[in-house]
Amino acid sequence: MTERRGVYVHVPFCVRKCYYCDFNSYSLDRAAVEAYLEGIEREIRLYERIVASEVGAAFDSLYIGGGTPTCLSGKDLAGLVRRLLSAFPFKPGAEVTCEANPGSSNADKFAAIRAAGVNRLSLGVQSLDDALLLLLGRQHTAEDVYESYRAARQGGFDNVNLDLMFALPGQTARQWEESLAAAVALRPEHLSCYSLIIEEGTPFGDAHQRGRLSLPDEDEEASMYQQAIDTLVQAGYEHYEISNFALPGKRSVHNLIYWENGEWLGLGPGAHGYWNGRRYANVRGPAEWAARLERGELPYEWTREVGRDEAMDDTMIFGLRLLEGVSVPSFARRFGADPREVYREGVQRLTALGLLEAGPDRIRLTRKGLPVANRVFVEFLRA
């Protein structure tokens, strides 16, 4: 196995939940944090043993996500990072990312986690328009973003990602353009641009159901997406994945693990993982998660073996999210089959429609295929 491997740790706390978010997060209180830190320690120990038993296992990435990891105190968060880095065999120069929300961190906290080994920071900016930030239920203003960004740089971070969202309720092309321009002016190493997805069970989901959310229509959304691509490519960013842009050499190692269908350990409540051919999801509730660990059990909600066909499909579906696409030789090495043969019919149909390019070396989305990628992916989903 030549694929890269990672560790994902979920920190399930937020000061307040944003109106669109359906991620696994809970309000912050001291007792919950204590219980969480104890649970994580137990979970680390279980995996430490498992990983130690596997010869040659080594990790390329550690990712602390949430929730809002920077809800934790600088001391707790730095302690957690140190513990993780010593528990698992990370390769020298491994990417260590921590998510942070503007407004929940300062230069001291950044310096503390930087010192603990975090070398990449991902800021949940979402928008640089105060009215839209308010509408999203975010806890920060555009000014907080600039301040956090400066603090991150002061704290020693030379690899920073900004998350941005578009297709927001009432958002105009003009507003999106301004947010993009403001983000580019900061010159982050990496930018992720996600379109707002309305999820059931969130305040946005409810409002949408009642017809109270005025979202940009499909054409406007498509234009905003194209606008992001044009602006960022123009500014020197490589558009390397459907929603991701990076300065040369600054692609996200951790996300590449997902897209290349590599394996990772997931720790924390609700975390997902993929290890030794099995996918699993941890139980979402922190109390049950902690209780399971206290009994010495892995806190799975479910786990299942991924068959060869499914692994092939996943490799295509996630690999095609990358603009460089799926490498035919590595696919062949991994599965002993040529993807152009395995998916012959779909590849032919999609090529004829001009959505896909299938060369001897790589299979990838065309420019035309990019905005309608789901239509491409379903062709790689076998029953």
Added chain:
Amino acid sequence: MDRSRIRNFCIIAHIDHGKSTLADRLLELTGTVSPREMTSQLLDQMELERERGITIKLTAVRLAYTPPGESEPYVLNLIDTPGHVDFSYEVSRSLAACEGALLVVDASQGIEAQTLANLYLALEHDLEIIPVINKIDLPSADPEGVKRQLEEIGLDPSEAILASAKTGYGCDRILQAVVERIPPPGGDPGAPLRALIFDSHFDPYKGAVAYVRVVDGTVRVGSKIKMMSTGATYEVTELGVFRPHMVPASELGPGEVGCVIAQMKNIKDTRVGDTITDAERPADRPLPGYRKAVPMVFCGLYPVDSDQYPDLRDALEKLQLNDASLVFEPETSTALGFGFRCGFLGLLHMEIVQERLEREFGLNLITTAPSVVYRVTRTDGSVQLIDNPSKYPEPSVIRQVEEPYVRASILVPEEFVGAVMELCQDKRGEFKNMEYLTPQRVRIEYDLPLAEILLDFFDKLKSRTKGYASLDYEPIGHRATDLVKMDILLNGEPVDALSCIVYRDKAYERGRQLTERLKEVIPRQLFEVPIQAAIGNKVIARETVKALRKDVLAKCYGGDVTRKRKLLEKQKEGKKRMKQLGKVEVPQEAFMAVLSID
């Protein structure tokens, strides 16, 4: 059994006027079912009926009732009747099995056209009518108004019983009236057997089961019987009565109601309206009124997945066991592949069959727009019946086209008369008659093309009269009209399953409406899809479905690969439910779009 202690009756009521609730209450009051067994609307056995709150299958229940001051119980046979215009023939057969009828009228709604039509049917059968003014517990109840209506239609309002089936008020008086006012059955016990089949159903273990009312003679277990319409003979293996579940009986004499089981393999052996007689001592003449059910509405039924074709055939055969009025034959469509042309009594019947096929048999179906049967006379003089628009001949070989007409009878409060007449005119109606039943209530009669009624007439009627109008209609034969075939092209390719026959003067309007509607229903594809309506080679309307511009999950999921996959799987499922026509994916509802245009 002593005939003087038998009463056979039915309930005539408009949908929602409380027939099923009243039947439930009578069952409960006579102890036929214990409150524990009581499920609401017990007589409506099928799940679908219960959901729609309507009765489509008749059943007969035997109630034992002892009036106050008497010691011996009477046998009351309650024969349930369907309440929809699609099933009027079945209604007439169940009326023929009775001597009396409860006319149930909603105290706040008054008499509806449907009720009136069935009342006239009942009077034709010389039934004793007991008016029941129901739902008098409602604040909006107007029993005096209903009494005036009763008087207008020739009934004695002083005989009306005020009741609330919901609370049980007046229900004992109803039972007493059944005994006192409805005559006991006549009939000749010594004459050869004559029993009227008023319903039937198919039982997988017992075969076809005939529900009968014995008129003359006696049928016994072991008797040899003969169906008078077909001459087929059988030996009776079982007889039963319903209370409400079947209880075996050794014989059924004159005036009695029950079921006959005789190893009849097919529901067609037990045709509603047929007469059962004794095979060894047959009657000279059958009971009057037998009529074969004639389907009025046809549509194509196609499996979305062509592999389901054999399953669809099996399912239709099974349904036909229970539904003698359903007809079908194989047909092929260039667009949809192999399927069946199916005939129904009406639109409701069609919807019920379609729903049962999907629900009970797990089929995923495309239903084409319903069509009536056109009578085409060719230039060579030959006559052809066309129930499928795609089979419509070239205009050059047509000498004359006729389409089926119905006589529609609409009851409406007088303030809506103008609106109703306008609608009928717009639907190519020919005014026949108008009469004031009361100063406020008017009956309007129009002759209308059945095709217009199939389209959206009833919905429009309801919306233009704020729901107050009611409609009844009966076929009155074919009439010559000026029709053309309109084709629909998707992405430049004609789709035979979307062709329809339209009135020439309305062709442009219909073409425009239909293409607009299709544009709403057909989702964006990876390319632009033109939708055209054409008569012959001439395009009369055009719309375009714009190309899909964005369909991509652009959200970070923290490695929740499973969830991303599930979303794609869901999308793939949705795609499977679509029909691929050439390069275009078309959802099922597109084929019914012609029905939902305004």
